[in-house]
Amino acid sequence: MRPLAGVRILEFDGLGPVTxxxxxxxxxxxDVIRLTRGSGAPAAVFDDVGxxxxxxxxxxxxxDLKSDADLATVKHLATRADAVIEGFRPGVMERLGLGPxxxxxxxxxxxxxxxxxxxxxxxLADQVGHDINYIALSGALHPMGEPDRPPRPPLNLIGDYGxxxxxxxxxxxxxxxxxxxxxxxxxxxxxxxxGSALLTSLFHALEGRGLWSDRRGxxxxxxxxxxxxxxxxxxxxxxxxxxxxxxxxxxxxAGLDIPPxxxxxxxxxxxxxxxxxxxxxxxxxxxxDWADHFAGTEACVTPVLTLSEARNHPHNLARATxxxxxxxxxxxxxxxxxxxxxxxPALNPDQALALWP
Numbered sequence: 001m002r003p004l005a006g007v008r009i010l011e012f013d014g015l016g017p018v019t020x021x022x023x024x025x026x027x028x029x030x031d032v033i034r035l036t037r038g039s040g041a042p043a044a045v046f047d048d049v050g051x052x053x054x055x056x057x058x059x060x061x062x063x064d065l066k067s068d069a070d071l072a073t074v075k076h077l078a079t080r081a082d083a084v085i086e087g088f089r090p091g092v093m094e095r096l097g098l099g100p101x102x103x104x105x106x107x108x109x110x111x112x113x114x115x116x117x118x119x120x121x122x123x124l125a126d127q128v129g130h131d132i133n134y135i136a137l138s139g140a141l142h143p144m145g146e147p148d149r150p151p152r153p154p155l156n157l158i159g160d161y162g163x164x165x166x167x168x169x170x171x172x173x174x175x176x177x178x179x180x181x182x183x184x185x186x187x188x189x190x191x192x193x194x195g196s197a198l199l200t201s202l203f204h205a206l207e208g209r210g211l212w213s214d215r216r217g218x219x220x221x222x223x224x225x226x227x228x229x230x231x232x233x234x235x236x237x238x239x240x241x242x243x244x245x246x247x248x249x250x251x252x253x254a255g256l257d258i259p260p261x262x263x264x265x266x267x268x269x270x271x272x273x274x275x276x277x278x279x280x281x282x283x284x285x286x287x288x289d290w291a292d293h294f295a296g297t298e299a300c301v302t303p304v305l306t307l308s309e310a311r312n313h314p315h316n317l318a319r320a321t322x323x324x325x326x327x328x329x330x331x332x333x334x335x336x337x338x339x340x341x342x343x344x345p346a347l348n349p350d351q352a353l354a355l356w357p
Contacts, residue, residue, distance in 0.1 A: 001028025006149045007176065008356060010074075010081040011035065016131070016156065017115045017164030017192070018087035019054045024169050025085075026057030027329035027340060031255065033077060035354060037063035040184055057341035060353045065096050073349040078103045080356035082109035082179075083172050090116065092124050100187045110185040117159070117202040119191030131159035134192040138163070140200050147217030149223075163195025193336075204294045208298040226274035227252060227265065230304055237287035238304040241278070251299040 007030040012020040020315040026032045028136065034055065063070040077099070078084060087095055092218040093099045093114075100112040118124040119135040124137075132153050135141040140163070145152035168190035173184040206212035211220075227243040243252040249265045254280065263277070264270055282290060287303050294301035305313060321328060322339055328340055347355070 002027075003333060004028040004030040005085070007031065008081045009033075009083045009172075010077050012084070012086040012088070012093075013088040015089070016160040017168060018085055018140075020161050020165040021085055021113075021115065021168045021172075022058060023054050023056060024165065024329075025172070027338075029338075031355075033347070033355070034060045035074065036060050036062050038062040038067070038070060041223035045347060052343045056326075056343050058346050059344045059352075059355070061349070063349075064078050065098075065355060068115070070349065071097065074098065074351060075106065077356055078110065078350060079107045081110060082176060083113060083185075085113040085115070085168065085172065087115040087264070089128075090120050108184055109179045111172055111179055111188065112185065112189060113168050113172040114190040115164050115190045115192075117164075117192045119194060120189045127327065131156040131192070134159040134163070135196045136258075138193045138197040140196040140199070143203065143216055143219070143222050145216055147215060149216075151190070157193045158196050158199060160340050163197075164190060164192040165194035167198070199273070200213070207279045224271065226271050226278050229275075231279055231282035232244045233282055233287040233290060234284060235286040236276055238283060239287055239290050240304050242300040242302075244300075248298050251297045255294050255297060255301070255329075256297050 006023060007025075009022070009025055009032045011018065011025075011032050011034045013019070013034050022032055022034060024095045061073075063074060065071055065074070078098070080256055089230045094101075100110075102249045104113060104201055114120060116125075117131075118127060132141065135154075135158050135346075138159075140158050141151045141153065142155050143151075168188060171188035171190055176189055179185045203212050206219075206337075213219055216222060223227060223229040225243055225244075225251050230238045230240050232238055241252065243249040246265060248262060253260055253263055258277065258281070263274055285293070290301060291303040303309075310316060311325065317324055323339060327338065332338075
């Protein structure tokens with residue numbers, strides 16, 4: 001049995017973090033009904049993005065929230081739910097008559113999780129934005145990329161998914177535990193600015209000790225260290241090097257046939273020269289040659305795989321990390337690996353009410 005079996009969650013379909021959070025919760029076993037745009041609903045309210053991967057494992061119910069009947073169905077489902085998750089701009093749910101005050105009056109134990117970029121309060125709360133804007137303001141974007149160039153967006157992994165979806169899931173689960181103990185639900189305000197700022201905690205700690213510079217590409221974990229970065233190989237593909245510990249660094253040097261006396265690890269003045277030396281060495285062979293060369297050593301050298309290559313790597317195949325072209329649920333519990341549930345057929349209101357009577 002999956003950990004969240006029996007937990008009912010009502011997901012108001014949206015872009016980015018809500019869709020991902022709904023997938024994670026369904027992967028963990030929650031019974032999730034995903035509300036999508038009905039024929040008469042305004043396009044600004046619901047968006048259908050994600051396909052069979054991001055929408056897997058939960059039933060879908062098309063609704064028109066301008067319809068009194070559909071609105072009544074949604075309110076009834078909220079009285080039977082353990083949690084609601086939504087990602088609209090502040091005030092949208094209240095104007096629909098589905099705000100936390102209304103739903104808590106009918107279901108005091110309801111956990112109401114809200115995911116936005118700027119949060120429910122603050123001077124920017126009503127402003128538009130996207131992942132790149134939120135991580136820019138939180139300080140998470142500035143360290144990304146090459147020195148003396150503009151920061152490079154790290155896909156939408158830090159704002160939408162790390163700082164938004166996963167913080168919302170964490171807050172929702174914590175509030176469910178609290179609701180079980182107290183009988184009272186909570187409103188979870190998951191702002192991507194807050195969440196992505198939290199993800200930078202280590203770098204604030206390092207900066208406070210004088211161990212982190214604002215100059216990109218000059219630090220231990222941002223590509224500044226020659227032993228913690230990616231290198232191009234002869235075939236134009238790349239390897240990732242993560243030889244942080246002295247023992248691992250020694251294995252890296254041995255694999256590159258570089259005498260340790262010529263490559264002091266933590267002499268920052270030597271880093272630029274070592275970058276060039278390591279780059280020249282890795283450029284002499286193809287990526288997979290290097291992967292074979294370092295296999296079984298402690299040098300922490302791995303090939304940088306494309307999405308399609310990752311699906312077919314032997315380690316990922318052995319763990320069934322992917323199936324049907326999609327990443328599978330994580331983490332695992334008690335050594336069990338539960339495969340993702342497929343995308344079920346859509347519901348109509350009567351069917352939804354029968355599921356959660």
